[in-house]
Amino acid sequence: MSRKQLDMTLLVLAVAVCFALPLVITSPTYLQILILLFFYAYLTTAWNLVGGFAGVLPLGHSVFVGIGAYTSTILSNQYGVSPWIGMLAGGVIAAFVGVLIGKPTFRMRGAYFALCTIAFAEGIRVMIENIDSIGPIKINGPRGLLIPLKGDSFWNYQFMHKEPYYYIILTMLLLVVALTWFISRSRMGYYLAAGGEEPEAAQALGINVARYKLISMAMSCFLTALAGTFYAQLMLYFYPKGLLGLDLSFEIAFIALIGGRGTIAGPVIGALALRPLNEFTRIYLGSQLPGLHLVIFGTILILVMLFQPKGLTPPLARLYDKFAARITGEGGAK
Amino acid sequence: MNILEIKDLTKHFGGLTAIHDLDLHIAKGEILGLIGPNGAGKSTLFNCVAGVFPPSVGDIRFKGESIAGKKPWDLCSLGLARTFQIVKPFGSKTVLYNVMVGAFLHTGSTSKARDKAMEVLETLQLDHRKDQLASNLTIADRKRLEIAKALATDPELLLLDEVMAGLRPTEVDDMIAIIKGLRDRGVTVFVIEHIMRAVMALSDRVVVIQFGEKIAEGKPEDVTKDENVIKAYLGSEYGAA
Ligand SMILES: Nc1ncnc2c1ncn2[C@@H]1O[C@H](COP(=O)(O)OP(=O)(O)O)[C@@H](O)[C@H]1O
Ligand SMILES: [Mg+2]
Numbered sequence: 001m002s003r004k005q006l007d008m009t010l011l012v013l014a015v016a017v018c019f020a021l022p023l024v025i026t027s028p029t030y031l032q033i034l035i036l037l038f039f040y041a042y043l044t045t046a047w048n049l050v051g052g053f054a055g056v057l058p059l060g061h062s063v064f065v066g067i068g069a070y071t072s073t074i075l076s077n078q079y080g081v082s083p084w085i086g087m088l089a090g091g092v093i094a095a096f097v098g099v100l101i102g103k104p105t106f107r108m109r110g111a112y113f114a115l116c117t118i119a120f121a122e123g124i125r126v127m128i129e130n131i132d133s134i135g136p137i138k139i140n141g142p143r144g145l146l147i148p149l150k151g152d153s154f155w156n157y158q159f160m161h162k163e164p165y166y167y168i169i170l171t172m173l174l175l176v177v178a179l180t181w182f183i184s185r186s187r188m189g190y191y192l193a194a195g196g197e198e199p200e201a202a203q204a205l206g207i208n209v210a211r212y213k214l215i216s217m218a219m220s221c222f223l224t225a226l227a228g229t230f231y232a233q234l235m236l237y238f239y240p241k242g243l244l245g246l247d248l249s250f251e252i253a254f255i256a257l258i259g260g261r262g263t264i265a266g267p268v269i270g271a272l273a274l275r276p277l278n279e280f281t282r283i284y285l286g287s288q289l290p291g292l293h294l295v296i297f298g299t300i301l302i303l304v305m306l307f308q309p310k311g312l313t314p315p316l317a318r319l320y321d322k323f324a325a326r327i328t329g330e331g332g333a334k
Numbered sequence: 335m336n337i338l339e340i341k342d343l344t345k346h347f348g349g350l351t352a353i354h355d356l357d358l359h360i361a362k363g364e365i366l367g368l369i370g371p372n373g374a375g376k377s378t379l380f381n382c383v384a385g386v387f388p389p390s391v392g393d394i395r396f397k398g399e400s401i402a403g404k405k406p407w408d409l410c411s412l413g414l415a416r417t418f419q420i421v422k423p424f425g426s427k428t429v430l431y432n433v434m435v436g437a438f439l440h441t442g443s444t445s446k447a448r449d450k451a452m453e454v455l456e457t458l459q460l461d462h463r464k465d466q467l468a469s470n471l472t473i474a475d476r477k478r479l480e481i482a483k484a485l486a487t488d489p490e491l492l493l494l495d496e497v498m499a500g501l502r503p504t505e506v507d508d509m510i511a512i513i514k515g516l517r518d519r520g521v522t523v524f525v526i527e528h529i530m531r532a533v534m535a536l537s538d539r540v541v542v543i544q545f546g547e548k549i550a551e552g553k554p555e556d557v558t559k560d561e562n563v564i565k566a567y568l569g570s571e572y573g574a575a
Contacts, residue, residue: 185444186442186444187438187441187442187444187447190431190434190435190438190447191435191438193424193427193431193435194424194427194435197424197425197426197427198422198423198424198425200386200406200418200422201418201422201423201424201483202424202435203405203406203407203410204384204406204407204410204415204416204418204484205407205410205415205435205436205439205483205484205486205487206407206410206411206436206439206487207407207435208405208407209407
């Protein structure tokens with residue numbers, strides 16, 4: 001067996017297991033945990049397009065989740081538009097807002113850019129919390145929006161069981177991972193990496209660095225908003241503090257940094273590592289000390305950064321290389 | 335035909351005049367050497383030509399067209415590539431990856447960019463390092479990589495900023511051969527260099543600047559006999575090089 005065949009076999013196997021899982025795990029509680037795991041892996045993969053490949057550190061991506069949720073929910077609740085269509089509208093608005101934020105801020109370095117994105121996200125959250133309605137559009141301030149139950153209906157993006165949500169988010173995750181894989185091997189991926197690492201050198205090689213960063217931001221925000229609609233339809237209720245707060249933005253960044261920023265598998269590995277922990281602390285310690293999970297994440301992040309500054313993916317990749325070399329009998333991979 | 339024409343170029347940084355009223359041209363196919371003491375304004379001249387910042391006064395024409403308002407990436411697309419005195423590799427990436435970034439200028443296909451990059455690496459005798467991380471290279475290989483990246487964009491005019499600084503004598507000889515090879519393939523070369531042996535061996539013509547002003551211009555053997563040049567520059571450093 002060649003290395004390529006081994007990679008493919010394992011990949012197909014892993015995907016097959018993911019698709020078969022609901023046959024074994026039927027408890028809605030556990031399915032929900034898996035759904036949220038995939039949801040976070042998806043969000044982080046989308047974030048990674050700009051936060052990993054383009055080498056900037058946006059810390060306000062919850063805004064785009066919010067744009068997705070609010071857009072599709074307002075359109076379906078008040079205008080009868082299917083959330084599937086509202087989802088695309090939310091994506092377009094999020095991409096537009098992302099470019100609007102990115103244009104003046106991408107010139108800033110490191111922490112300054114991160115702070116700006118936090119300030120912007122918090123600003124939007126506070127604004128939403130203080131708006132009851134814009135003209136005919138109901139925003140509902142801090143109380144958030146409720147989606148009326150309509151029963152099992154694909155058109156209405158509502159299902160009485162967890163399985164459909166599971167398969168939707170799994171498909172979304174697979175598609176977004178495939179997209180980042182494809183981008184990282186294309187000119188766009190090379191240009192983003194070059195512009196993130198040495199902007200001046202990249203510009204001298206014909207790359208309009210700012211433009212490529214904006215394109216990656218637009219894509220990332222578009223994809224993030226799609227997950228916002230998913231979340232709204234899964235929960236059928238959301239409010240600004242929970243959806244637009246920094247908690248979500250930070251958790252995405254934590255997952256990316258711990259999993260491996262700028263790698264394909266990093267967001268998935270990060271979500272696999274952190275989500276169960278998050279659920280555990282929420283269930284067993286959440287009532288006494290809300291926010292404890294972020295403290296634990298912070299501690300883990302410090303440890304990972306100390307020992308594996310590029311996250312968990314590179315050491316795991318090396319381990320896999322060794323394993324693959326033994327299986328295929330090919331002398332050690334590099 | 336002149337591939338590059340610089341007229342009355344002046345560049346101020348605040349109160350400092352880095353370049354003052356400079357005229358200069360390069361004919362197509364030529365190797366022009368630019369020498370001058372440290373701080374004379376050589377790298378600043380490259381930065382103006384490459385579009386990093388606009389001149390304070392004056393005009394720069396590349397292939398007959400004014401570059402006013404053009405950005406570095408526009409100029410690169412037009413066929414003007416440059417290296418940086420302080421090399422800027424994409425350190426976390428392999429040598430091949432670095433060169434492919436340049437090669438993507440003329441193709442959207444990853445496999446074509448890879449082929450092009452390999453071809454350039456072979457030209458620069460760097461192909462045996464292709465899988466090494468750029469940050470792990472020796473100085474000599476980093477300088478070569480810097481040229482390889484620029485060369486992968488298929489430039490008509492190549493600006494080389496002290497690509498031999500820090501090299502051993504045999505490495506300097508290799509570099510001279512490489513640069514001559516580039517010219518034979520039709521690339522016009524504008525080279526800033528401190529090592530006089532290399533300047534003499536390479537240049538068809540030499541321009542000397544001091545305090546941002548041109549103090550001499552001509553064939554290498556004539557320029558090195560110029561009294562102003564010896565006083566300003568060679569007197570102190572010629573022996574050392
Ligand atoms: N971006 C800049 N901002 C301010 N001053 C600069 C800048 N670049 C160069 N200088 C100044 O311009 C002068 C010429 O520098 P430079 O062109 O690097 O000289 P050379 O390459 O000939 O050694 C120096 O005094 C330097 O400090
Ligand atoms: Mg210099």
